[in-house]
Amino acid sequence: MSTETAMNLGVYWRTWALLLVLTAVMFFLDTLAMPRGIFVTVMLTAMMIKATLIAMIFMHLSKESTDLVVTVVVCSLGFGALLYELIVVDAGRIYQMMQGVFVR
Amino acid sequence: MTTTTAESRWMGGECPFAAGWKKVMMWVFIIGDAVLFAGFLSSYGYARTMSADWPPASEVFNLGLIGLMTFVLISSSATMAAAVAMAKSDRARAARFVWMTVVGGLIFLGLQAYEWSHLIAEGGRPWANPWGASLFGAYFFMITGFHGTHVLIGVIVNIVTALRTASGVTPAENVEMAGLYWHFVDLVWVFIFTLFYLL
Structure with a gap:
C-alpha cells in the first residue's frame, strides 16, 4: 500500500468517526427539551456539516x-x-x- | 486579454472541469437526482408546516432502529471510500471493500423492510394512517421508498463492480463512479434522517 493510499484511508476512517459522532450528538440533542427554534437551527447545521463532509471528502469534491x-x-x-x-x-x-x- | 482566454477555454480542446467525461456525467446525474429529492423534501416541508396534526416522529418511529440504519449506511460509505482508494493499487482488497459495502446496503434494506412492515401492520398506508395528518403516510412511503430504491440500485451496481474489479475487467475509475453514486445515496439519507425522523 502506497503512502498516499494509507493517508487517504486514514482521512476516510476519521471522517467516518466524525460522521458517527455528529449523528450521536443529534440523537442526544433530540432527547433534550430545547426551544424549537434553537433545536431546528442546531439540527440543520449538523445536517449541513455531515453533508459537506460526505461531499468534500468521500466524494472527493475537495480535490x-x-x-x-x-x-x-x-x-x-x-x-x-x-x-x-x-x-x-x-x-x-x-x-x-x-x-x-x-x-x- | 482575459475575455479571449475565458472564451477559448470553453470552446473545446481543453478540459475546463479537469475531470474525465465519466466523472462529469456522473456529477450531472447526481445534480439532477439531488434536485429530485430536493423537490420531494421541499413539498414535504411545506405540507408538514401547513398540517396542524402532523404526528411527532418519536411517537411513530423506532429511533433506535433509525440510528442503526444510519450507522450501517455511513459505515458502508466509509468502506466504499476505502475501496476507491485501494482500486488502483490492490484490486483484491478493493473488491473486498466493495463487498463490505454491498453487505451494508443489504442490511440497510433489511432494516427498512422491517420498519415498513411494522408501520404497515399498525395501519400506515400512503393514503391514510392512524397517527395524524393523512399526507404523513404519503410522504413517508414516497420519500423513504424512493431512497430505498436508490439503495437497491446501488447494491446491484456494487455487486457488478465487485465482481468485475476482482476479475480485473473494471478499471479503477469505474470503482470511483460506483462510489460517487453510493456516497450520494448516503448524502440523501443525511437529509431524510434529519428532516423526517428528527425534526
Whole structure:
C-alpha cells in the first residue's frame, strides 16, 4: 500500500468517526427539551456539516477543480432553492383556495 | 486579454472541469437526482408546516432502529471510500471493500423492510394512517421508498463492480463512479434522517 493510499484511508476512517459522532450528538440533542427554534437551527447545521463532509471528502469534491465544485454546489443548492420557492408559492395559492380565497 | 482566454477555454480542446467525461456525467446525474429529492423534501416541508396534526416522529418511529440504519449506511460509505482508494493499487482488497459495502446496503434494506412492515401492520398506508395528518403516510412511503430504491440500485451496481474489479475487467475509475453514486445515496439519507425522523 502506497503512502498516499494509507493517508487517504486514514482521512476516510476519521471522517467516518466524525460522521458517527455528529449523528450521536443529534440523537442526544433530540432527547433534550430545547426551544424549537434553537433545536431546528442546531439540527440543520449538523445536517449541513455531515453533508459537506460526505461531499468534500468521500466524494472527493475537495480535490476537484473549482469549476466542477462551483457547478455542483450552485446547481444543487440553486435549483433546490428555486424548486422550494416555486413549491411554496404554488402551495400557498392552493391553501388560499382551500380557505375560499381565490387569488389570481 | 482575459475575455479571449475565458472564451477559448470553453470552446473545446481543453478540459475546463479537469475531470474525465465519466466523472462529469456522473456529477450531472447526481445534480439532477439531488434536485429530485430536493423537490420531494421541499413539498414535504411545506405540507408538514401547513398540517396542524402532523404526528411527532418519536411517537411513530423506532429511533433506535433509525440510528442503526444510519450507522450501517455511513459505515458502508466509509468502506466504499476505502475501496476507491485501494482500486488502483490492490484490486483484491478493493473488491473486498466493495463487498463490505454491498453487505451494508443489504442490511440497510433489511432494516427498512422491517420498519415498513411494522408501520404497515399498525395501519400506515400512503393514503391514510392512524397517527395524524393523512399526507404523513404519503410522504413517508414516497420519500423513504424512493431512497430505498436508490439503495437497491446501488447494491446491484456494487455487486457488478465487485465482481468485475476482482476479475480485473473494471478499471479503477469505474470503482470511483460506483462510489460517487453510493456516497450520494448516503448524502440523501443525511437529509431524510434529519428532516423526517428528527425534526
